[in-house]
Amino acid sequence: MPYFDAASSVPLHPVAREALVAALDEGWADPARLHSEGRRARMLLDAARETAAEAVGCRPDELVFTPSGARALHTGIAGALAGRRRTGRRLVVSAVEHSAVLHAAAAHEAAGGAVAEVPVSRTGRVAAADFGAALGEDTALACLQSANHEVGTEQPVTEVAEACADAGVPLLVDAAQSLAWGPTGGSWSLLAGSAHKWGGPPGVGLLAVRKGVRFAAPPPVDEREAGRAAGFENIPAIVAAAASLRAVRAGAEAAAARLRRLTDLVRSRVPELVPDVEVVGDPVRRLPNLVTFSCLYVDGEALLHALDRQGFSVSSGSSCTSSTLTPSHVLRAMGVLSEGNIRLSLSPSAGASAEEDVERFLDVLAETVREVRGQLGAAGGATGGATGGAAAEPRREQDDQEEPASAGSPAVTVDALGSLCPLPVIELAKAIGDVPVGGVITVLADDEAARVDIPAWCGMRGQEYLGADGTEFRVRRLN
Amino acid sequence: MPYFDAASSVPLHPVAREALVAALDEGWADPARLHSEGRRARMLLDAARETAAEAVGCRPDELVFTPSGARALHTGIAGALAGRRRTGRRLVVSAVEHSAVLHAAAAHEAAGGAVAEVPVSRTGRVAAADFGAALGEDTALACLQSANHEVGTEQPVTEVAEACADAGVPLLVDAAQSLAWGPTGGSWSLLAGSAHKWGGPPGVGLLAVRKGVRFAAPPPVDEREAGRAAGFENIPAIVAAAASLRAVRAGAEAAAARLRRLTDLVRSRVPELVPDVEVVGDPVRRLPNLVTFSCLYVDGEALLHALDRQGFSVSSGSSCTSSTLTPSHVLRAMGVLSEGNIRLSLSPSAGASAEEDVERFLDVLAETVREVRGQLGAAGGATGGATGGAAAEPRREQDDQEEPASAGSPAVTVDALGSLCPLPVIELAKAIGDVPVGGVITVLADDEAARVDIPAWCGMRGQEYLGADGTEFRVRRLN
Structure with a gap:
């Protein structure tokens, strides 16, 4: 079944699977123990840290493993804010950060801190100048994603890192969506990622904190992971995460070229096939594997279910009838349509069938949208708006x-x-x-x-x- | 190589391994997503929660999975303290809790809360009356382990739970060391455990919070695990954890009887074989698989290394030359010797060779202790004290x-x-x-x-x- 939700999670990379199964036998013991099983576990952990640090572009002693990307962000943000508490309590974030960043920001605000949100353009991109202007003297930390998880837009991390450096503010980069494709440019101070986004197993995030960045991990802490990630290390998964990051990176350039052709195809074909549709996100400065569009007069969840019945697994930033009942904060910040939103994200290690799958998707999309519109009482003519149908009549x-x-x-x-x-x-x-x-x-x-x-x-x-x-x-x- | 450090971590149970490998293929997707991969992951997660809840003795909707036992304790303690903040800010713990509990207590104290430590007897056991007496009107939460991780002593959880109920104070039980052996008695309010202690994979803890217990999870939280454990769920590991808990429980009675014979043997033989030794912990009310003793005139770490060279993996609560430089808080609270401390803990699923391994251990122990004593300048006569040797002479x-x-x-x-x-x-x-x-x-x-x-x-x-x-x-x- 064609799976187009890689930005949520991807199946385990074969290299990750192999490494995980092997490390289950070798890496189950407590690496803090002095016996041979413990020392073996410690060696595996150290080796994985070196591999991951090389891929991230930092020193091994700057990188710790966390139980998830969300925890890496939570700890990174709380730790940097606490470490620079004397400077001030202002946190600057873009308006389109991952909810894990926004949750951490909300917790900071609830604890008496201040949060400034930098707006984005209609393509979902911050302007480096806007970001720089938001950095007040009392700013303890700034956060910017490398690329957006809902619309794929790449952020000007290098320029923003320069602005942060000029202002003496550490920059935390949420690199969850881009680590598969390459290291993060710019002189960032902290960086977070999540293994199950690149084909590693769930249960592993990573947090890099450059030497010299003031950092006080939120308590309680223990002696694990340099006092930055409490709890028994998940070494088999960590080993698998590091091995698969290296493997995915080795094929990243070719995969990016291949998937960019496919997402380009979707970007250009969808408006031709479906009336009243808006393709969102930056058309050029974007992730190679992700494309998002919104369809007028459609309930995103109904469209998602209809596509699921046709065999396509996609995601939606529409919330119409979902449990949260608020539309995607990303689409709202961009000021673009949130209804009928569909995100296609292709796995970096998608097989050769990806091209065929995307073609088939395009084949069924128009008819599926037409059907859902019909059910909602919006026939979806390309010209005048919605007509006919059987929905409850306001x-x-x-x-x-x-x-x-x-x-x-x-x-x-x-x-x-x-x-x-x-x-x-x-x-x-x-x-x-x-x-x-x-x-x-x-x-x-x-x-x-x-x-x-x-x-x-x-x-x-x-x-x-x-x-x-x-x-x-x-x-x-x-x- | 005989592995006698099960209380730290045990190798993956065959059932866990099988379940994990299968769930890697079925449970990698985001269970919050509506597509078929997401729904399949959600079903696996729900089924694992039912299995674990049955083993724990709670309702499925009372149980969440966390990334580790330490995180379960940290969240459980912080959440219960926050939920009952209006009642008071006093936290009561035994003096021999796991360091994860003590770290959470220290964090609470640093944030302005109060912590009362209930002392233990020389066998490491709290008296229920002492515990009850420590419960003041302003007590928000009490914590007691089911059994001690360093000396195996079982705590009077049922009696303490009654005292807590009488005082209207919720009791959190750290059941990490006992979940393999059976459900926790007594009317506890919260319970925490850790899968890699029972043969499950690392990366999975569990936290049960009874309905009606006031609880406010420490922020930041997200929509995962009922808002009590942020971050992407590690479903393959959760599935394996639940499956192995059920499997281990099925054989628990027979394993307990077999391992108790072996630890009884160690308890009785070690003082006969080694002069100046103290077997510690409750001789009767104790875990079946764990035995601890301390040897006078020995550096525990040196003894551990010497045993490792002989092929035996044990643990030590001595800190003599270890990185922390403080002796085990458990042994200190008990008032027993900390030097030359050795803990043997056998895996609940230890193979048939365990008996032979223990016999061989007893065979080499006396000579090993004698050698280490000799290196430290303590010949280790049984009568008068230490003599001779080449150590630096104070x-x-x-x-x-x-x-x-x-x-x-x-x-x-x-x-x-x-x-x-x-x-x-x-x-x-x-x-x-x-x-x-x-x-x-x-x-x-x-x-x-x-x-x-x-x-x-x-x-x-x-x-x-x-x-x-x-x-x-x-x-x-x-x-």
């Missing part, structure tokens, strides 16, 4: 009682309160024809996603978004 | 200048400042013959272990320990 307060589309008529109001994404946008698209060009339509919507998707719809359809007041969104018809 | 300030052992002579002083364990005790044993019966000998020693070992030596040799004043230890010769 009330239109004016157009049932008055002459539709008559010049000088009062503004039309669509009441979509209580309707979840993408229904408010579908109703907006249906009703906009009821006001004359130059007229204003008001949408009442309390779904969080409407805040992202109504302006995004306006941008895509060439209508004018006039703003929101609470749950009241106003749009001027321009065409 | 200065004796009086007996070089005055009549030795003459009645009414001034007290003898041995200057062992700067000498590490076990040298101060060796010098004390050599010099005590220089004072008359009833006379007092003073030992100057600044090694931390002397504080434990000089009183312990007195107890073993029938001399009277008069106390210490800084680095000055005073002993009255009684025989």
Whole structure:
């Protein structure tokens, strides 16, 4: 079954599997013990650290293994903030960091610290100048991802690292999405990664802290991993993680070229195949293996399930009906459509069938989107908006009682309160024809996603978004 | 090579290995994802949680998996303390808890909380009445291990749980050493364990929190594991951990009977084979697979290395020359000798060769101890103390200048400042013959272990320990 969710997790690389199975026999003992089994475990751990450090581009004694990428970020952020507490309590992050960074930032804020979020462009990229301007004198730490996990956009890490160096602020780079492809450029101070993103086993993150960076690991700590990652080391998994990182890197250049061709194909073909779609993320400065697009008038989760039934495993940054009920903070920060969002991410070690799988995906996508739109009452014509269908009908307060589309008529109001994404946008698209060009339509919507998707719809359809007041969104018809 | 350090870590159980290798193929995806790979991972995780919960004796929704036993303890303690912050900030622990508990307690104290340590008897056991008496009104949490990791003594968990229930205080049980043998008795509120102690893989701990226990996981948290263990779940290892716990439990009764015979043998034979030895821990209420003894006039690390050369992997609670430079807090709390400490712990799934291995160990032990004593200048006679040898000779300030052992002579002083364990005790044993019966000998020693070992030596040799004043230890010769 074609698996296009590598940015979440990838199957174990064959090298990782082999190393893991071997290390289960050799590396199960406590490396802190002095007996021969303990010494053997210690040797495996030391060797894995050297391998990983070489791939990361740091000294072995600067790198520790953590139980996950999230824990590496949590510890890295808390440790650097504590180490530089005397300088200040300001943490600067981009608005599109991984939730693990944002959770750590929220914990810092709850503990009395300050957090500044640097905005991104519509492609999801921070401007180095913006980032530099956010670095106040009281800044203890700055965090920037190497590349975004939802849209693939690469960040200007080298430039931001320079700005941080100029300001005397350490920069932590979340390199989770890019470590498979190569070392991280720029003079970063801390770096975090996660093995199951590059084909290593779950249960292994890594955290590098350059010598000279003030760092005080959050307690409780013990003597493991230089006092930076408490708890018994998972040596078999660590060995497998290091071995697979080296293996993946050896083939990275060729894989990147191959997968970039495929994601380029998706980027160019999807708007041709599917009406009312927005391909998001930087078209050039991006990960080779990841492509994201959003489809108007579609519930992302329904689309994901429909694709799953067709045999395609993808991910969605839409939250429409998901448990969190908030749209992806990445798409929101970019100001792009969040409804009907689909992310394809291909494994760095995807087999030769990847090309065929992507072609097949493109073959079924248009029909699948059309079906889901039909179920939601949005037939998805490429021109005028959504029409027809059987979805629950929100009330239109004016157009049932008055002459539709008559010049000088009062503004039309669509009441979509209580309707979840993408229904408010579908109703907006249906009703906009009821006001004359130059007229204003008001949408009442309390779904969080409407805040992202109504302006995004306006941008895509060439209508004018006039703003929101609470749950009241106003749009001027321009065409 | 006979491996007698099961209390640190045991080799992977065959069932764990099989489950792990299978789950590497089935359980690598993100269980939070909706595609088929994600759903399969979620099913494996749910099934493992049911299996583990059944073995622990709790509901599946009360149990989360953590990256290690230490993390389970850290999270359990911090979460319960935060959840009951309004009640008070007092944490009650036994003096012989695992260092992970003591580290969490230290972190709590550093953050302004209070910690009360309940002392233990010379066998390492708390009295339930003492524990109950330590539970003040402002107590947020109490922690007690099911059995001690260094000496095997079982704690009165059921009685302490009753005392805690009476006081309205939740009890966290560290069951790391006993989960292989059976569920934990008593109405505990929280429970922690570690898979690599029962034959599961490293990288998996478990934390159970009974419904109704106030709990606020330490931030940052995410949506994983009910918000109690951040970071991508290590599902293959979790599956293996649960499967092996069930397998080990199935054979636990037979294994316990077999290993108890072997540890009984060690307990009875070692004092016959080795002079000046103290077998420590409760002789009856103890783990079936663990036995600990301490040998006078021996550096534990040297003994460990000598046994390693003979092919035996053991552990030592002596710290004499180890990196931490403090003697085991467990042995110190018990008031027993820490020097020359050796712990044998047998794997619950030890093969049929375990009996033969233990017999061979007993065969070589006496000679090995004699050799190490000889190297340290303590020939190790069973009667009078240490004699002869080539170790650096501390200065004796009086007996070089005055009549030795003459009645009414001034007290003898041995200057062992700067000498590490076990040298101060060796010098004390050599010099005590220089004072008359009833006379007092003073030992100057600044090694931390002397504080434990000089009183312990007195107890073993029938001399009277008069106390210490800084680095000055005073002993009255009684025989």
